[in-house]
Amino acid sequence: MNEEMMFMLYDTAQFLINGLVQGSIYALVALGYTMVYGIIKLINFAHGEFYMIGAFIGYFTITYFHFPLILALPVAMLLSGFAAVIVEKLVYKPIRHAGRVAALITALGVSLFFQYAGQNILGADPKAFPQAMPELTFEFGEVYITTTQIMIMVSTFVLMVLLWWLVGHTKIGKAMRATSFNKDAAALMGINTDRIISFTFFVGAMLAGAAGVLVGMYYNTVEPMMGLIPGLKAFVAAVLGGIGSIPGAVIGGLVLGVVENLVVGFWESTYRDAVSFSILIFILLVKPAGLLGKNIREKV
């Protein structure tokens, strides 16, 4: 093997690793989009804000209360989850029967509210995320992987296993699936569907909150607008995988992360976002059901 090919291989491996790390973040956020969509057919464009909220809670608890990461992460997840439940009860529930366009516009409004309230209260300037764990770099030939990257992939994997167990094997998980199939049928089982809907928001925002903390660690910075672009990317990931499908969100997130990093690495970093949104348009045109979505027409 000549040297050029060797470096090409190293590069590809490096971009794959970076892509899987970025993709893990997208996947965590995409899961919330897809779960909420699955249960109330709402594209919750405010979902990226729970990622921002999680990141800030991580920032505050670690910087000012000196929480260890192992504590900061679950606290950020819980508080992001509660924030989502409050938004759901206060804003989305009253308009649940007002139609999907109204809901979409409301979600955009909620998103702007959090972004500007965040700038007002916390300031628009980025804050340095504290070092939450020792940063080591492992080297394999010319390929590098950091402890933070490993931490991100491991946390994502653990959270996904927990989610798989929750949705597939617990009573409340089955109630979630029953409710997303048909709210009336679920209610006739004695399921309090309002509570299940709130719980779905809670779980989705917990995952986004976790992603926020992990990203804070990764890029060492947090700011109130940070949820905007990753939120949109996660939406692309959810659509790519098939919105409403939980495994689809994971695969869509990972694929998007990898594709983006290959584009950035081999081509031009300025094309990163353009490529993501081209993927969205392409999927919507060619296979709106996404990679794993069922090709069924929507019920009205």
Next chain:
Amino acid sequence: MSETLLSTKDLNVHYGAIHAIKGIDIEVHKGEIVTILGCNGAGKSTTLRTISGLIRPSSGSITYKDQNIEKTPPHDIVAMGLAQSPEGRLVFPDLTVMENLEMGAFLRKDKPEIKRDLEFVYGLFPKMKDRSKQLAGTLSGGEQQMLAIGRALMSAPDLLLLDEPSLGIAPILVQAIFKAIVEVNKTQGKTILLVEQNAFAALKIADRGYVLETGMVTITGTGHDLLSNEEVKNAYLGH
């Protein structure tokens, strides 16, 4: 006359501007099988959905076990012992047969009794036992109907609402389902309110019946009387 379990008084239901139910009075007594007959769009499903709390009436009252339930949320109505097997069955397709039955018992904590009721459902519909690990979405229409009825029974109801259990099902299975309905009524003492378009089969097993036309009760009587009623014969029994 035995004790009244369910009654509606001057019940009205609107879908926006559509007046679907126009002042219905229905009574169901403990231990009875009561049937509601009517053509497509008469308002049968609307009546059952309103009783279960899935739709709010625009006026009138619904009394179950001497309590007004017209404002009670559906899951609390189930908790009071009022279950429904809905139109179109609506079994949960990506849950197994067994998991569907467990969902029926969602509110219950009495494990031994749940087990006993599960055995009863399996005895009633032996096919469900054979298929217990199969995804409900892969069952035939008739099997899904059995599952929907079994699932409703798993909440241990005192009153069971059944919305067109014979719809779109092979005649041989229809027989099995009507036989099961009678058995549930006779051996378990469950009260049944049965909506049907298969008027003959329904009236044969019913103590009493109501005929619904465009949201109003037009004829009422015992199952026996309705079977020989000229109007019912002409309109619903195809003579």
